[in-house]
Amino acid sequence: MRAKLIRLLFCVLIAALGAPADQAPASKSISPAFLAAAPPAAQAGPPAAFRPGTPYVGVSYYPDVAGDQIDDDIRHMKELGVNMVRFGDFAWSAMEPSEGKYDFAWMHRAVDKFAAAKIAVVLCTPTAAPPAWLSAAHPEILRIGAAGQRIGHGGRRHYCPNSPLYREYSRRIAARLGEEFGKDPSVVAWQIDNEFWDDCYCDICLAAFRRWLERRYGTVGELNALWLTTLWSQTYSSFDQVPLPIPQRAGGQHHPSLRLAYRRFLGESYISYCMEQARELRKYTKAGITTNGHNPRYQKIDYPDLFRGLDLVGTDSYAGPEDLMRYAFEADWMRPLGKPFWLAETSSTYAAGTVAGGDTDFAFAPGALRAKMWLNYALGAEAVSFWLWRVHWAGQELEHGSLLYPWGDETVNTPEVRQVAQEIGRNAAWLASTRPAPRSAALHYGVSEQLQFEATGIADGFDYDSAISGFHKMLANAGVARDVIAPEAPVDGYRIVFSPYLPYIPAETMTRMRRFVEAGGTWVIGPLSACRTAEATAFRDGAYGADFENWLGVHVRHRVPAHASIKLAAGSDALACKWWCDAYQPGSGRKTLARYAGGALDGLAGVVDCPVGRGRVILVGTQPPETWWRGLFRDLIGPDAFAATPGVDVCPRVDAEGRPAGVIAVNTTAAAGSFVLSGTKRELGPYDVLAAPAASRK
Numbered sequence: 001m002r003a004k005l006i007r008l009l010f011c012v013l014i015a016a017l018g019a020p021a022d023q024a025p026a027s028k029s030i031s032p033a034f035l036a037a038a039p040p041a042a043q044a045g046p047p048a049a050f051r052p053g054t055p056y057v058g059v060s061y062y063p064d065v066a067g068d069q070i071d072d073d074i075r076h077m078k079e080l081g082v083n084m085v086r087f088g089d090f091a092w093s094a095m096e097p098s099e100g101k102y103d104f105a106w107m108h109r110a111v112d113k114f115a116a117a118k119i120a121v122v123l124c125t126p127t128a129a130p131p132a133w134l135s136a137a138h139p140e141i142l143r144i145g146a147a148g149q150r151i152g153h154g155g156r157r158h159y160c161p162n163s164p165l166y167r168e169y170s171r172r173i174a175a176r177l178g179e180e181f182g183k184d185p186s187v188v189a190w191q192i193d194n195e196f197w198d199d200c201y202c203d204i205c206l207a208a209f210r211r212w213l214e215r216r217y218g219t220v221g222e223l224n225a226l227w228l229t230t231l232w233s234q235t236y237s238s239f240d241q242v243p244l245p246i247p248q249r250a251g252g253q254h255h256p257s258l259r260l261a262y263r264r265f266l267g268e269s270y271i272s273y274c275m276e277q278a279r280e281l282r283k284y285t286k287a288g289i290t291t292n293g294h295n296p297r298y299q300k301i302d303y304p305d306l307f308r309g310l311d312l313v314g315t316d317s318y319a320g321p322e323d324l325m326r327y328a329f330e331a332d333w334m335r336p337l338g339k340p341f342w343l344a345e346t347s348s349t350y351a352a353g354t355v356a357g358g359d360t361d362f363a364f365a366p367g368a369l370r371a372k373m374w375l376n377y378a379l380g381a382e383a384v385s386f387w388l389w390r391v392h393w394a395g396q397e398l399e400h401g402s403l404l405y406p407w408g409d410e411t412v413n414t415p416e417v418r419q420v421a422q423e424i425g426r427n428a429a430w431l432a433s434t435r436p437a438p439r440s441a442a443l444h445y446g447v448s449e450q451l452q453f454e455a456t457g458i459a460d461g462f463d464y465d466s467a468i469s470g471f472h473k474m475l476a477n478a479g480v481a482r483d484v485i486a487p488e489a490p491v492d493g494y495r496i497v498f499s500p501y502l503p504y505i506p507a508e509t510m511t512r513m514r515r516f517v518e519a520g521g522t523w524v525i526g527p528l529s530a531c532r533t534a535e536a537t538a539f540r541d542g543a544y545g546a547d548f549e550n551w552l553g554v555h556v557r558h559r560v561p562a563h564a565s566i567k568l569a570a571g572s573d574a575l576a577c578k579w580w581c582d583a584y585q586p587g588s589g590r591k592t593l594a595r596y597a598g599g600a601l602d603g604l605a606g607v608v609d610c611p612v613g614r615g616r617v618i619l620v621g622t623q624p625p626e627t628w629w630r631g632l633f634r635d636l637i638g639p640d641a642f643a644a645t646p647g648v649d650v651c652p653r654v655d656a657e658g659r660p661a662g663v664i665a666v667n668t669t670a671a672a673g674s675f676v677l678s679g680t681k682r683e684l685g686p687y688d689v690l691a692a693p694a695a696s697r698k
Helices: 002-016 063-080 105-116 132-137 164-181 203-217 220-227 256-282 303-308 325-337 368-378 414-433 447-455 464-477 507-518 546-552 626-637
Strands: 056-060 084-087 120-124 187-191 288-290 313-316 341-346 383-386 441-444 482-485 496-499 522-525 554-561 567-570 573-576 578-586 591-597 605-612 615-620 648-654 660-667 673-677 680-684 689-693
Touching (some): 056 341, 063 084, 063 105, 084 105, 105 120, 203 220, 203 256, 325 341, 325 464, 368 660, 368 689, 414 689, 441 464, 464 482, 507 522, 507 605, 546 605, 578 591, 660 680
Parallel strands (some): 056 084, 056 383, 084 120, 120 187, 441 482, 496 522
Antiparallel strands (some): 554 578, 567 591, 591 605, 648 660, 660 689, 673 680
């Protein structure tokens, strides 16, 4: 029954929608340059293609608020092209008005109405916002914040993820939802909780943290040795003496290794909490289970680990029109996880609480919303889902962007959603039978790296999230086809791996990357890489560790912050250095590609090419300007196969046999752009999109 409904949803999506996405004739052929590399093994292999029923144009919906308005909303959704709704994420008090007294009738009515309209349903566990009766009866479930005060009821994410009692209540409501809806074929997926984040410094977390430390280090003596706690008289005689790194205590000067350990512990706490609910749901349903991760700037969880135990990958992203490439970054790290992935939450206009600013509003950038949606579909996302359908007429998010105003009129650029839904309908068969082409380059990225920099920042003014997404944007602007992978991911099939801002290189990653290089791969390391241990400490036998430096055939002679007096001499150019400068003494057979000029590092190498086995490692000791990086990309990868102007992301697709199947080109900027397809220059207006299926084969 469920499979039949999904097939029906797919057919309805194709039949109900109709306008073309391609603004130029389909190309007869496509350059095979992007297929130069074999498909990377990645972390689980890329998803083959969209599944039946997708792509989804989704919205968050609140039937507990809508009441009788739901019928009008469904009619409007159908006309607009919405084919998926998500609800229940904050509705615990409506599901369980008092302890043990459940009311799911309103949810059944809503699910049945959406099923009749052939609109897929994603149900959420409501645990991000515990009900007032639970907070009042058991205040011990509530978090204690950085100021040492227990967080009161009235917001969200105010629970302690390590509270055994709250976990019991969470498992119970998840199980009840599974019993009620687990076999309903209209429910195509489940979402657990909502945007895990926030610290807790309660006594439950303190005890759990100390147990976590004991499991990790074995003995307190080992912890003392690895952290060098003799400094500042921090030596512990038992794990019971180790504190939580509460910011208001120790003058904000807690040991970096302690702060890093706490962040790892808290991330694992949320993952464990999530998996408990997933286990409950799996007793009753075979539908996919996910959660909506948040832009990593705000979330502190190891995403590959979080989604390893789930069926779908999802992220929430609210970047504005000026930073559409952010969505490509999010898609590029989700896709290599090898599971279906969604843009689970985004805004059709702007994100806000009770106050809104207009500088990130899609209403003032015509076409940008369409470009955002197409960019995600082009890169493999099965869903683009908006928060929310109809903005609430009360509450903490009164001014958040939406598809409808509280009184029911469409907002300024909702017509762009309608346009994309129609375009997706026109191209649904092509999208379903193809997938994004394999990438030849990979960029290392992870929240674990962000945690390292938060524990020991190294360079003043450095922000990991901005830096790594900026590096990704440089790759995209240079036309580099790329995946964004975790350091622990396989690299088989890639030609080049970039590892900027990778302070700690785990032993298994080091082993994998050595094999990659010795087998012929190119590894670009730095800046701000290889200089920290797992405990956020420095190496004692060499800046990068003696073993690694010996393998590279390079010694790091000096490490200093960047300074105006230090330039990087590359050919005839004298380039500014940013953030940091590692200065190298190359050994025999190593080639200096750029030297420092002026200041304390004058004459020392700043960029070194190290041949190893059949491959090479390029060490980059500082952050040169983007023009220098583009030159390096060109030398390593060759010219952009599509000769795209910066900001135009060309996303080639292949069919089930890996043969070229067309491209989707998206201009992510407010300026006109272009790219070359099969020798012909194709123009794109501001925020323009061109979907060009390859000519069909007989």
